[in-house]
Amino acid sequence: ILCWIYDNNKITIEGPTDLAFSEDVATRFIAYGWNVTRVGDANDLNMLDRAFGTFLKELERPTLIIVDSHIGYGAPNKQDTHSAHGEPLGEEEIRLAKRHYGWPEDARFLVPNDVPTHFQQGIGKRGKDLRGAWMARFKDYQAKYPELAGHLYQMQHRQLPNGWDRKVPVFPPDAKGLAGREVSGIVLNALAATIPWLLGGAADLAPSTKTRLTFEGAGDLTGSNPSGRNIHFGVREHAMGAIVNGLSLSKVRPYGSGFLIFSDYARPAIRLSALMEIPVVHIFTHDSIGVGEDGPTHQPIEQISSLRAIPGLMVFRPGDANEIVEAWKVIMELRHEPVVMILSRQAIPTLDRMKYASASGLAKGAYVLADPSDGYPEVLLLGTGSEVPLCVQAHEQLAVEGIKSRVVSMPSWELFEQQSEDYRRSVIPPDVPARVSVEQASVFGWGSYVGTEGHSIGMKSFGASAPLKELAKKFGFTVEHVVAAAKAQIARHQPHTTIAQR
Structure with missing residues (x-):
């Protein structure tokens, strides 16, 4: 269950939020089906405690807590002003703020001796107890379900199960060949069948990107089927990128897919996956003028270069079916690098690897x-x-x-x-x-x-x-x-x- 805290201080870098923002946030989230509650004063600890209690009791919906606050609280000349948003308070204003709080005005980086003790007895002890309880629980789980416990351990340590690539095919020479997206779909299904924590979907394009997992038991991830492996992100490329980033942080191995031309919508999330060094797989098909009659609005030109420019992001554009196989093998063993897999809509000949070098060179x-x-x-x-x-x-x-x-x-x-x-x-x-x-x-x-x-x-x-x-x-x-x-x-x-x- 999700809890989101919305800091409502009504100030932006340029000034009051009403310069450009008149949205009723509470009504919007109520329309989404969220549980919405409000705290009228960020310093009212009793009301905050009550709001968190409301969240803990809500087991069906995510909760939004709107907290009204004062930016620069306690700084007499800067409170509730946009200058408190992006500028230092300054020496004199800091002194006045300390006076408001009853804090020694001339002290710098003052941490009273009781503070570390307070944290150790609070967060420190609570964290240690929770960790110990979790490890004891996992030990019991391991005794009852050794195989599943092994999967959980491998997933948490970004390891792969034994024989994870045993179902991946080798493609024979074929002058006509197969579309890159079609081959990738075959390989993806072969991998997901042996790696239980590999899951993902598309921004409403799975039939075109060939990223649907079709083996028995894959299913769709829904409210009534939390074990489903296919995620329907809807027409939301950026949200899809953000979601797969979050999934990766939980240590499952997620992928999202769409057309390469739409990678621009997902770019901030793709960039963050590189910044966070998480092994997300971004699959983009329809990779060139090869989309033909769809025309220049759907034909990527600068997208590949712009993705190659992102530090820490690995871009793959394989040249035939067996290069796609080898690319997936490399990708699955990555532990910290996000990947963009770029695939064709049209068929590509499958090269004769008895005549030409092995695709393992990839x-x-x-x-x-x-x-x-x-x-x-x-x-x-x-x-x-x-x-x-x-x-x-x-x-x-x-x-x-x-x-x-x-x-x-x-x-x-x-x-x-x-x-x-x-x-x-x-x-x-x-x-x-x-x-x-x-x-x-x-x-x-x-x-x-x-x-x-x-x-x-x-x-x-x-x-x-x-x-x-x-x-x-x-x-x-x-x-x-x-x-x-x-x-x-x-x-x-x-x-x-x-x-x-x-």
């Missing part, structure tokens, strides 16, 4: 997917997500023409940057300056990998409403365009020689 953030059959690469093709198979096709075409290229799949820049310098240089060799990056998103950030003399094929404008094939042609996401860019890079970086030298 664990290092970026890896060499394909190399020349003989010799050193003349040009590097760097890609993420649905553009990785495009880079592979260009690589094959270049090989037919006798040009040696390397394909580097870069699903997670953040993970790649955590690797040793030797590894990073082995994947993107400094002595191969001819480089082309390919990503259906803003090119912002790719300069770190292609350099000032490299070339980035990406989005430098908003998208357009048209079938995906037409959009790919319009914006240069074709084999022909990638091949031409690779050749231009080689020509640009070849040493200039004279006819006589040749």
